[in-house]
Amino acid sequence: MLVFTLRRLLVAIPTLLVISLVIFLLVDFAPGSPMSEIPLTVPPDVRQKMIAALGADQPVLVRYVLWLRQFFWVEPATLFDGIFGTHLAGNEQRILSWQSRSPVFSIIGQRMPQTLTVIGTAYLVGILIALPIGIYSAYRQYSWFDQLGTLFAMIGFSVPTFFSGTLFIIVFAVWFGWFPTKYDTTLHVTDWASFLKQLKQMAMPVMTLGLANAATISRYMRSSMLENMGQDYVRTARAKGMTERTVVLKHVLRNSLIPVVTVIALGIPSIFGGAIITENLFGVNGIGAALIGAIHANDLPMVQTLAFIFAVLIVTFNLIADVLYGFLDPRIRYD
């Protein structure tokens, strides 16, 4: 297993290099200049100096290599320095946002917590709702509960988040006035009252995304359970006199979870990616909102860096899913 993991990690390196090059070049082709946010009154020679200061006048390949070096060395070193008080990074240039002139990773560091609390909670809530629904729907296939579960999943699948989100706002914020319409990013949880406030403002975005997540995962869970329910080993467990509880929640569930856990792991990068629509709709100032803002402002370094971070996460969680699979299924041995 260890050998397998190391080998996969080694393979991941060239994969990521290729992805990084593609991302960098594709984004670089986009029209736009680091000066697009600078007033036209700034004289051309000053402009030129500003561009040179950002390193944006270099040939594309030089910029690519510099960016890679910043991504893999300067930024981690800066992070390390920040934590341990060392001086590894020295005075090296970090990746700078063209829009705000501040380091891209500082912006990500500010945005990430919002995204992780809101989108992460939504994912977790989705899983916690989906698993019991999937399990029970399969156990009582075609019962009214299963039909209801199917309906719920269909709605979750087919209703886009911009619609369900807006609906929630109208119903729960406008009509009932239970929750605020806008997410307040500046809120800090310090006591019980502010915690309640945080819960309230999270409720609607979490519901919106949680519904969509739960729909997908509950279907996976259900079909995986159904597939296993008809297996011979289930009959064996019954023939041994095991209770239905043991049969379903131990024998069937343990087998059914293998593919579901993999699907869940593969979905985790999307949490970090944020949910662009939901974040915008509720004013959650997270990664998704940062990406949209950067695209509008032609902030190429920001877009390149975010896109590449997602790529790294996707590759990483693919690897994690594979390793988990081997961990959960004793028949699979990677050696």
Next chain:
Amino acid sequence: MPDGGDAVLDVRGLKTVFRTRGGEVHAVNSVSFHLKKGELLGVVGESGSGKSVTMMSLIGLLPSPPADVRAGTVMLGNRDLLKISPDELRDVRGAKIGFVFQDPMTSLNPVFTVGSQIMEPLIRHLGLTKDQARSRAIDLLELVGISDAANRLQSFPHQYSGGMRQRVMIAIALSCDPDVLIADEPTTALDVTIQAQILELVKGLRQKLGMAIIWITHDLGVIAGIADRVMVMYGGQVVEQAPVKELFAHPQHPYTRALLKTIPSLTGTRAARLQVIEGQPPIMMAEPASCPFCDRCAHVFDRCRRENPVRRGIDTRPVGYGHDVACHWTPEAAVA
């Protein structure tokens, strides 16, 4: 033997139907049989004759829906298994009646160790602690001829061969010292040498432990080697039943006679072709009003199509205890 006061298992008038979209399938029709202490009853019949459905009906192993065990009594000791609650029935399954299935490759749960799967019923039925169950599981593995048992307990099913997995299934079935072991074609999926080993194992275990066994098979050759009595099934009913020697010496039912002819003879010098029974077994969409075998029978006459024959004794003993057959035709009549 006297009239079966000592039967461990007594099944009467068992009927099982499947509710399907196309209507009801009458898979088991008024099947009656009993099993004496320590006896080995062989059950033969071609594919689809209702052997598995009959045995699974006894202990509620058929998923319902679509299955519906509609009538009959299944007396185990003085309890009717069709009347007791699902909880009580669970206490019987795996404890009083052990079951071994046809395909050992898929009958064990792939994600749990063999040891934990043997220990489960021990903990559930006998109330053993984990440690007690583990040491008994080691004994059981040794009993079914798996060496290095203590270490093999840690293995997963895929690390065992097919023959070894079937040994494990037998160990599980026997774990709680059942009165009855039902083996549903336990060797069909195995190759010939392994089949012989499993047969030897069961013969030995039977002498050691003394449980009664129901052995389902297609293979009359196997039956001749191990059974005390044979029950022949066709179209969801029992068509002939007799002590094994009697059945081989004086088969009565045309279907039994045809089956016997399909056994390839090792001693025979003739290179005659293996005989097959022409036609297909019926799928019963209603309770049969005629003999289920009538369309394939060489001796069919008009009564066979009007009336489903009931089992009749052909010696002085009552039906079920001597030799009986469900057929209107008699070989003697043919000779006369």
